[in-house]
Amino acid sequence: MPQITVSAPSAQKAFQGPVITAANLAKSYGDFTAVNGISFDVPAGESFGLLGPNGAGKSTTMKMIGGVSKRTSGELRIMGLDPDRNGPEVRAHLGVVPQQDNLDEELRVRDNLLAYGRYFGLPKSYLQPKADELLEFAQLTDKAKARVDDLSGGMKRRLTIARSLINDPKILLLDEPTTGLDPQARHILWDRLFRLKEAGVTLILTTHYMDEAEQLCDRLIVVDKGAIMAEGSPAALIREYSSREVVELRFGSERNTTVAAELNGIGERIETLPDRVLIYAENGEHALEAVGARGLHPLTSLVRRSSLEDVFLRLTGRSLVD
Numbered sequence: 001m002p003q004i005t006v007s008a009p010s011a012q013k014a015f016q017g018p019v020i021t022a023a024n025l026a027k028s029y030g031d032f033t034a035v036n037g038i039s040f041d042v043p044a045g046e047s048f049g050l051l052g053p054n055g056a057g058k059s060t061t062m063k064m065i066g067g068v069s070k071r072t073s074g075e076l077r078i079m080g081l082d083p084d085r086n087g088p089e090v091r092a093h094l095g096v097v098p099q100q101d102n103l104d105e106e107l108r109v110r111d112n113l114l115a116y117g118r119y120f121g122l123p124k125s126y127l128q129p130k131a132d133e134l135l136e137f138a139q140l141t142d143k144a145k146a147r148v149d150d151l152s153g154g155m156k157r158r159l160t161i162a163r164s165l166i167n168d169p170k171i172l173l174l175d176e177p178t179t180g181l182d183p184q185a186r187h188i189l190w191d192r193l194f195r196l197k198e199a200g201v202t203l204i205l206t207t208h209y210m211d212e213a214e215q216l217c218d219r220l221i222v223v224d225k226g227a228i229m230a231e232g233s234p235a236a237l238i239r240e241y242s243s244r245e246v247v248e249l250r251f252g253s254e255r256n257t258t259v260a261a262e263l264n265g266i267g268e269r270i271e272t273l274p275d276r277v278l279i280y281a282e283n284g285e286h287a288l289e290a291v292g293a294r295g296l297h298p299l300t301s302l303v304r305r306s307s308l309e310d311v312f313l314r315l316t317g318r319s320l321v322d
């Protein structure tokens with residue numbers, strides 16, 4: 001039997017353990033607590049999401065990870081480093097896509113990438129080909145010489161993502177990568193983010209879109225008012241906090257509340273919202289038949305699979321998108 005030889009481990013050993021650890025992480029602005037003691041770990045290569053409504057503390061958490069906002073208390077490590085003490089080293093590992101695009105409007109598209117790379121002290125010989133590679137990746141090669149002002153919202157977002165990749169980061173922070181974009185522009189971005197994930201980049205993203213969280217996140221935390229309400233993969237969260245299917249019934253704005261009482265006992269749980277009544281059930285069609293059997297006739301009815309929106313509603317009693 002020939003001996004199998006194992007080659008020596010590379011000198012650049014990969015970082016061991018979770019690339020991000022947060023323990024009881026908190027941030028206050030004066031008397032106001034924006035992040036109220038959250039704990040999570042993110043292993044290398046994972047796509048990890050923070051899902052929550054406006055004001056949940058998502059951006060505040062991202063800014064602490066990115067080393068641009070100091071935590072009030074708790075522990076935080078990025079690749080073993082404390083962002084409050086080793087800011088520049090931490091930032092060298094990170095790509096950052098802030099909630100608001102902050103591109104240099106004075107500069108042309110490609111020059112935005114070059115200028116950003118110079119902040120990192122990267123040499124021109126590296127930056128020139130890297131900028132072209134990133135323009136290609138962001139599908140902006142045709143726009144290399146365009147003014148930033150003339151780009152669509154989706155293109156600006158792609159340029160911001162391209163810019164965040166200039167230093168070949170192992171971890172990418174994306175604060176609401178697709179908010180405000182039309183569905184087509186969102187799908188293009190999701191495709192690009194998938195590719196980064198496939199290339200082994202750890203993605204940390206915030207969103208208040210449940211479909212985005214379901215599409216992109218291996219695991220996520222549901223945050224509300226600065227606290228973690230639940231944690232798990234999208235599928236596990238749906239299994240834990242919702243039924244398999246949901247029936248959405250609309251009886252008209254006046255009747256939704258009054259009719260809900262007559263649905264008692266159908267399905268596992270009933271939620272009454274101002275515009276519709278939701279019946280949570282293993283089998284939506286059966287539940288819908290039971291509604292008809294009681295002589296109730298909604299104006300519209302829809303059977304669908306449970307989603308993270310239902311998880312959020314269950315956890316907070318509120319709808320995620322107001």
Ligand SMILES: Nc1ncnc2c1ncn2[C@@H]1O[C@H](COP(=O)(O)OP(=O)(O)OP(=O)(O)O)[C@@H](O)[C@H]1O
Nearest residue numbers: 029034052053054055056057058059060061099208
């Ligand atoms: N610099 C600041 N000073 C005072 N309060 C702040 C500051 N930054 C954020 N806050 C408050 O902290 C809370 C959390 O804000 P944060 O921006 O983290 O929320 P978010 O989850 O990112 O919300 P959104 O979905 O709207 O982006 C909000 O109530 C916000 O008003």
Ligand SMILES: [Mg+2]
Nearest residue numbers: 058059060099
């Ligand atoms: Mg935010």
